[in-house]
Amino acid sequence: MTKKAADEVVRLAVEKRKAEYRGVAARDEMRNLIDNANLLDRRGGDYKINSTFETATGTTNVEIRKSRQSTVVTVAAVTAALAAVLLLLSFLFLNR
Amino acid sequence: MIYAAAVAVIFIALTIYVQRRMAFGAFARRPRRVADEDLVKVLLDLGPESLEELFGLYGEQFGPGAARYARRTYLKWKAGEVRPNSRTFRRLLLHLPRVMSFDLKCEVLRRFREEFCPRDEHWLRVRADDWKESLEPLVRSAVEKARTAELPAPVARRLRWLSEGEMQAARAILAESQAREAADALSMLQQEVATVERLLAETRGRGRVTHRLKLPCAAVTLVIRERRRHGRGARRDSTEEAEPISADGGRHR
Numbered sequence: 001m002t003k004k005a006a007d008e009v010v011r012l013a014v015e016k017r018k019a020e021y022r023g024v025a026a027r028d029e030m031r032n033l034i035d036n037a038n039l040l041d042r043r044g045g046d047y048k049i050n051s052t053f054e055t056a057t058g059t060t061n062v063e064i065r066k067s068r069q070s071t072v073v074t075v076a077a078v079t080a081a082l083a084a085v086l087l088l089l090s091f092l093f094l095n096r
Numbered sequence: 097m098i099y100a101a102a103v104a105v106i107f108i109a110l111t112i113y114v115q116r117r118m119a120f121g122a123f124a125r126r127p128r129r130v131a132d133e134d135l136v137k138v139l140l141d142l143g144p145e146s147l148e149e150l151f152g153l154y155g156e157q158f159g160p161g162a163a164r165y166a167r168r169t170y171l172k173w174k175a176g177e178v179r180p181n182s183r184t185f186r187r188l189l190l191h192l193p194r195v196m197s198f199d200l201k202c203e204v205l206r207r208f209r210e211e212f213c214p215r216d217e218h219w220l221r222v223r224a225d226d227w228k229e230s231l232e233p234l235v236r237s238a239v240e241k242a243r244t245a246e247l248p249a250p251v252a253r254r255l256r257w258l259s260e261g262e263m264q265a266a267r268a269i270l271a272e273s274q275a276r277e278a279a280d281a282l283s284m285l286q287q288e289v290a291t292v293e294r295l296l297a298e299t300r301g302r303g304r305v306t307h308r309l310k311l312p313c314a315a316v317t318l319v320i321r322e323r324r325r326h327g328r329g330a331r332r333d334s335t336e337e338a339e340p341i342s343a344d345g346g347r348h349r
Contacts, residue, residue: 008270
C-alpha cells in the first residue's frame with residue numbers, strides 16, 4: 001500500500017511535467033498565432049482566426065477577428081436599440 | 097403593451113438563463129444507466145500497459161483462443177460496434193479482478209472514478225486580474241469533492257470488488273491523488289492566464305479567449321477578458337503591464 005502511495009506521487013510528478021511541456025508548446029503556438037494575426041493586419045482587410053490549444057490545465061480556444069463590417073453592424077444594432085428604448089420612453093411619458 | 101414587452105424581456109432572459117445552465121450548470125449531469133457494455137468500454141480504455149496485463153491474464157484464465165478473440169474484438173467493443181455478451185462482462189469484470197495485481201485493480205478503479213464519479217460543470221466570465229478570486233472557491237470545492245467522491249450506487253452494486261478490502265485503501269490513495277491534481281492545476285493556471293493576458297494585449301481587443309479547465313471532479317469554462325482599466329488617464333503599475341509572448345515562452349525584456 002505504501003508502494004502504491006509512492007507510485008502515485010511519482011505519477012503525479014510525471015503528469016505535471018507532461019502538462020508543463022504542453023504549456024510551453026501552447027505558448028509557442030500562441031506566439032505564432034499572434035504573428036499571423038499581425039501579418040494579416042498589415043495586409044489589411046477583414047479576417048478571422050480560430051485556434052485551439054492543448055495547454056497544461058485544459059484546452060484554450062482563441063479567436064482573433066478584424067471585421068469592419070461587423071463593427072458597422074454592431075454600431076447600427078446599438079443605435080437601433082437606443083432608438084427603440086427612446087421611443088418606448090417617449091411613448092410612456094406622452095401617454096401619462 | 098408595456099406589460100407585454102416586460103413579460104417578453106423576462107421570458108427571453110429566463111430562456112437564456114435556463115439554456116446556459118443546461119449547457120454548463122447543475123442540470124448538465126449525465127444520466128447514469130449503466131449497462132454491461134458501458135462498464136466493459138471503460139475497462140478497455142485503460143492505458144496500453146494495463147491493457148496488455150489484462151489480456152495476458154485473460155489468456156491465462158480462459159485459454160489462448162479466448163484471448164485471441166478478445167484482442168481481435170476489443171477495438172470493436174470499445175467503439176460500440178460489437179456489444180460484449182454477459183459472459184465477456186463476467187469474465188472481464190467479475191472473474192479477472194480476483195487474479196489482478198493490486199496495481200492493475202487501482203488503474204481500473206481510477207478509470208471508473210474518472211468516468212462515473214459525478215462531475216460538475218461551471219461557466220465563469222473573468223478578467224485577467226480577478227480570475228483567481230472567482231476560481232479559487234470552485235477549485236477548493238473540486239478538491240473536496242475529489243476527496244469524498246464515490247462511485248454511483250449502480251456501478252458499486254455491480255462491481256462490489258471495487259469497494260471491498262484493499263480497494264478501500266486504493267480509493268483513499270486515488271482520491272488524495274485527484275485532489276492534488278486539482279490543486280496543481282490552479283498553480284499552473286497562473287502562468288497560462290498571464291500568457292492569455294499578453295495575447296489579449298497584443299491583439300488590441302480583437303482577441304476572444306475561452307479556456308476549459310479540466311479538474312478531476314469538475315470542468316470550468318472560463319471566458320477570459322483583459323484586466324479592468326483603472327479610470328481615464330490612470331496608469332497601471334509598470335510591473336503589471338502585459339509583456340509580449342516571446343518565442344521561447346518567456347517575456348521579452
